[in-house]
Amino acid sequence: MKETRRGIYxxxxxxxxxxxxxxxxxxxAATDFPHPASIPVIIDKWKVGRREVPCLLGETFGHPNIxxxxxxxxxxxxxxxPEGGIARTISRWYRLGIPAIPRI
Structure with a gap:
């Protein structure tokens, strides 16, 4: 398989x-998770939060759930x-159609 140099990981x-x-x-996928005592990193005074991550926004076609x-x-x-017309999320590949703000 040929290695591509375009695009951004x-x-x-x-x-x-x-x-x-x-x-x-x-x-x-492991059948047993580690025992808490064997995990060296501790997070104290924790809570679940949200953060921004890169994602695609747009109108979807051919999606199994939308x-x-x-x-x-x-x-x-x-x-x-964008030059190759593809993107990969954690869930699936996307073929990129027309951008929301077309390049000039």
Whole structure:
């Protein structure tokens, strides 16, 4: 498979991103999670919050859960190649149509 140099792997280079995602899948797929005492990092006075992450906004067509033409906000965006016309979120690939603000 030919390596592409265009596009942006958001947050990391391609290999580092793949390693992080593979590690996440391995951890979540394990039959047993680690015992809390074996985890060295502690977070105190914690709460669940929200943060902004890159995503795609637009009108979606062919999505399994959104009616054609419906407004959507994608899951977190990990790869974006407007010249190649594709993007990858944590959930799926997207073919990029017309941008909201066309390039001049």
């Amino acid at each position: 958001l947050g990391d280079d391609r290999r580092a991103l793949i390693a992080k995602l593979q590690s996440l899948v391995t951890d979540l 009616f054609d033409g419906g407004s959507s906000i994608s899951s977190e965006l990990f790869y974006f190649d």
